[in-house]
Amino acid sequence: KALPDEIPELTVTIAEDTILIANLLKEANLVASTSEAMRMIKQGAVKLNGEEKITDTKLEIAKGTTAIYQVGKRKFANITVA
Numbered sequence: 001k002a003l004p005d006e007i008p009e010l011t012v013t014i015a016e017d018t019i020l021i022a023n024l025l026k027e028a029n030l031v032a033s034t035s036e037a038m039r040m041i042k043q044g045a046v047k048l049n050g051e052e053k054i055t056d057t058k059l060e061i062a063k064g065t066t067a068i069y070q071v072g073k074r075k076f077a078n079i080t081v082a
Contacts, residue, residue, distance in 0.1 A: 002050075008076070064082070065080070
């Protein structure tokens with residue numbers, strides 16, 4: 001399935017060098033809470049750049065990266081970690 005044409009772009013600014021995937025999804029408002037993020041990851045509902053399924057709840061996203069994160073079928077964001 002193709003990604004939607006309109007994907008909101010946002011920047012999440014972090015103090016450390018990395019941010020846990022669950023925290024990133026929460027900061028980007030793709031989930032209501034980190035526990036919801038964990039649940040979605042365990043269910044295989046979180047994808048990176050439209051294809052790669054994120055399965056590791058402890059995945060750390062590095063500062064300086066940009067990627068499209070998808071939660072469920074309808075929530076997308078092109079997130080830059082700064």
